[in-house]
Amino acid sequence: MASLVEQGEQVVVVHGGSTKVDETLERLGIDPEYVETPSGVVGRFTDETTMEVFEMAFGHLNTRLVAGLQSEGVDAVGLNGVDGKLLYGPRKSAVRVVEDGKKKIKRGDHSGTIKQVNGDLLESLLSDGYTPVAAPPMAGSEARSASEGSSGDEPREQVIPVNTDADRSAAAIAGELDATLVLLTDVEGVYEDPDDPATLIESVETSEEWAALEAAAEGFMGRKIMAAEEALSGGAPEVVVADANADTPILSALDGDGTHVQASAVQEADQ
DSSP states (O other), X not given: OHHHHHTTOOOOEEOOXXXXXXXXXXXXXXXXXXXXXXXXXXXXXXXXXXXXXHHHHHHHHHHHHHHHHHHXXXXXXXXXXXGGGSEEEEEEEEEEEEETTEEEEEEEEEEEOOOEEOHHHHHHHHHTTOEEEEEEEXXXXXXXXXXXXXXXXXXXXXXXXXXXXXXXXXXXXXXHHTOOEEEEESSSSOXXXXXXXXXXXXXXXXXXXXXXXXXXXXXXXXXXXXXXXXXXXXXOSEEEXXXXXXXXXXXXXXXXXXXXXXXXXXXXXXX
């Protein structure tokens, strides 16, 4: 990535850290809780304690990543989604889950849905020569009553850090900046047969190819494709799903490796 910046390219880095969160929870003796949504997606339930660990783990990773980039000559600046309301939207304090085959409402969640991206903040940093390094949590908005410190009878907004998906954060930022999105993962891209790397889907340009891509994406790859759709619908011209283990993963992805999805594929599918 440093070589891209040296060539004058403007780059925004967005990172996750679920593994680090799980490791930190284990060290603290806290068992993570996973829930299944009615659509079949399994994810971590972020209660108040888990949210504190989340902030700790992501802050540590962000600092280390910024230091590493600075060591390579990149003038990196670390941000989370709360800074300047970079990633902003309503908090979801309750989620729909499936337990023992029954649909239930589970309360106490600290997660949110991104509705706005502070593109001006990122553009200002980029124009001044900085490389933003961003990560969750996001700025979650919820109403509070007058008795909780607001003046008058109208409820005032309260902003709290809440969890959000890193890939979807990257998608929201790419859409806001009309930028190409590179999603790195632990395989070479999306495979027609998830167990056979020889079936790599290299290019997706039409609605038919998009439908085939969605059908092929299973498990964690389904989340990548969901993020890809959000980025392309939001303004990104292209999304590349590529191998994080390549010698130069970002350069390799931009040079043609991985699965390249064009905005035209999603636009046709939406018509």
